Amino acid sequence: MIDPQDLANRLPGDFVLGTATAALQIEGAADQRGRCGWDDFADQPGRIVDGTTPAVTTDHFHRVEEDLELMRAAGLDGYRFSLSWPRIQPDGSGRVDEAGLDFYDRLVDRLLELDIRPMATLYHWDTPLPLEAQGGWKVRSTAERFGEYAALVGQRLGDRVADWVTINEAATVVMNGYGLGVHSPGEEQLCRAGSVARNMLLGHGHAARALRSVPVRGRIGITNAHTPVTAETDSKKDRAMAGLLDFVHNRLFADPVLLGRSPELPKGLPLPTQVLLKAVSRMSRKDLDLVSQPLDFYGLNYYFPSLVAAGADPDGMSPDGESEAAKDLPFRLLDWPDIPQTGFGWPIAPDGLRRIAEEMAARYGRRLPAVVITEGGASFPDEPSADGSIDDEERISYLARHLDVAADLATGAVPGFDLEGYYVWTLLDNWEWAAGFTQRFGVVHVDVETQERTPKASYRWLTRLQAARR
Numbered sequence: 099m100i101d102p103q104d105l106a107n108r109l110p111g112d113f114v115l116g117t118a119t120a121a122l123q124i125e126g127a128a129d130q131r132g133r134c135g136w137d138d139f140a141d142q143p144g145r146i147v148d149g150t151t152p153a154v155t156t157d158h159f160h161r162v163e164e165d166l167e168l169m170r171a172a173g174l175d176g177y178r179f180s181l182s183w184p185r186i187q188p189d190g191s192g193r194v195d196e197a198g199l200d201f202y203d204r205l206v207d208r209l210l211e212l213d214i215r216p217m218a219t220l221y222h223w224d225t226p227l228p229l230e231a232q233g234g235w236k237v238r239s240t241a242e243r244f245g246e247y248a249a250l251v252g253q254r255l256g257d258r259v260a261d262w263v264t265i266n267e268a269a270t271v272v273m274n275g276y277g278l279g280v281h282s283p284g285e286e287q288l289c290r291a292g293s294v295a296r297n298m299l300l301g302h303g304h305a306a307r308a309l310r311s312v313p314v315r316g317r318i319g320i321t322n323a324h325t326p327v328t329a330e331t332d333s334k335k336d337r338a339m340a341g342l343l344d345f346v347h348n349r350l351f352a353d354p355v356l357l358g359r360s361p362e363l364p365k366g367l368p369l370p371t372q373v374l375l376k377a378v379s380r381m382s383r384k385d386l387d388l389v390s391q392p393l394d395f396y397g398l399n400y401y402f403p404s405l406v407a408a409g410a411d412p413d414g415m416s417p418d419g420e421s422e423a424a425k426d427l428p429f430r431l432l433d434w435p436d437i438p439q440t441g442f443g444w445p446i447a448p449d450g451l452r453r454i455a456e457e458m459a460a461r462y463g464r465r466l467p468a469v470v471i472t473e474g475g476a477s478f479p480d481e482p483s484a485d486g487s488i489d490d491e492e493r494i495s496y497l498a499r500h501l502d503v504a505a506d507l508a509t510g511a512v513p514g515f516d517l518e519g520y521y522v523w524t525l526l527d528n529w530e531w532a533a534g535f536t537q538r539f540g541v542v543h544v545d546v547e548t549q550e551r552t553p554k555a556s557y558r559w560l561t562r563l564q565a566a567r568r
């Protein structure tokens with residue numbers, strides 16, 4: 099077991115260790131915001147594993163003081179939260195709900211009072227329903243609406259938010275939401291993937307430009323999930339499919355944003371796949387200029403490495419659920435032999451983080467700004483023991499091993515990859531999208547009936563680590 103004191107000695111003093119959350123997963127208070135695509139999605143039978151909805155979740159909207167106290171008591175340096183677009187702009191355009199904006203205004207003030215660095219994500223998947231009804235990210239106009247929303251939020255919070263993330267994990271929205279239909283809006287239109295990706299890139303561009311022109315005082319970045327990809331065998335087919343997954347996860351968003359050019363399609367792709375990706379592989383110069391404005395930092399979510407083989411999964415399985423459309427994918431993801439898994443079945447591989455760092459430093463060189471790990475964490479089926487304590491040793495080991503790699507990356511282990519912080523996913527057990535409450539990622543346990551918060555052993559471990567760093 100890694101000793102918190104050892105880790106504390108190795109993490110730079112200004113390294114930001116925090117927790118990350120997303121509005122829809124914790125806030126509840128759905129009666130005080132507009133509806134989003136996920137509200138509708140969750141109302142459809144069979145969409146969410148346990149049949150729950152985002153209406154109440156952890157009721158953070160009403161318990162924000164208690165949750166801030168948890169962060170303060172642990173001595174955390176930073177907090178990444180997301181702004182609920184439908185709470186601020188219920189229709190996704192036009193009218194602003196000042197009360198919604200007030201909630202975040204107070205949250206930012208309180209974080210600053212507690213000396214916790216505020217990082218705000220503008221979009222963590224809760225597209226206002228009226229926009230979703232008009233096509234959501236399938237249409238270009240959503241990107242423009244997103245830029246308008248960024249401007250009005252920037253005007254209100256721009257003097258105090260330290261770090262801005264425009265969009266969280268666009269690739270997940272493209273694949274899970276519009277391609278495979280396992281997330282909202284539940285569409286199985288792999289053929290639209292290219293144009294959805296392009297519109298999300300444009301959304302990032304409009305938002306970054308809007309924040310710059312306010313101008314906000316904080317730093318501006320984007321967050322993508324990266325996964326190091328390995329082909330199951332050395333065959334041409336498997337390698338081409340590993341290239342395709344690498345393209346979708348690691349380059350589709352990062353290349354245009356960081357290099358200002360469309361990512362090159364991997365060699366050996368079947369013609370239909372090439373056609374699907376046309377919209378993004380041939381973006382206009384003007385669009386690319388919008389998308390590739392210089393960023394102050396790059397947000398990286400790291401959960402697991404991927405093992406890929408050619409040919410669809412016959413049961414249509416994807417990491418986030420079963421989907422008819424997954425039977426049309428030209429590849430499938432395999433379980434890693436011999437790597438232990440989290441409760442979600444995700445392989446636990448801290449080394450993958452190092453590999454991502456090496457690949458990104460090599461690919462982006464000087465174009466890669468400072469990097470912040472904006473999410474990393476694990477779900478385990480932890481249950482309180484008889485005395486009420488929750489001894490989540492596996493989560494402690496997960497965090498310690500990942501922070502161990504992070505400490506290396508923060509001290510120059512991979513030249514060109516300058517790591518500044520790590521945000522643990524997540525503070526509270528929460529509503530884990532299509533998995534409902536069945537996957538617990540929190541360092542604090544939440545009883546969904548009573549809303550009682552109980553810090554787990556991992557929370558106490560983080561607290562010791564932070565105390566040792568001071």
Ligand code: FCB
Pocket residue numbers: 120266267270323399473523530531539
């Ligand atoms: C990421 C999401 C986050 C959470 C974690 C487990 O992909 O950004 O909201 O669901 O996975």
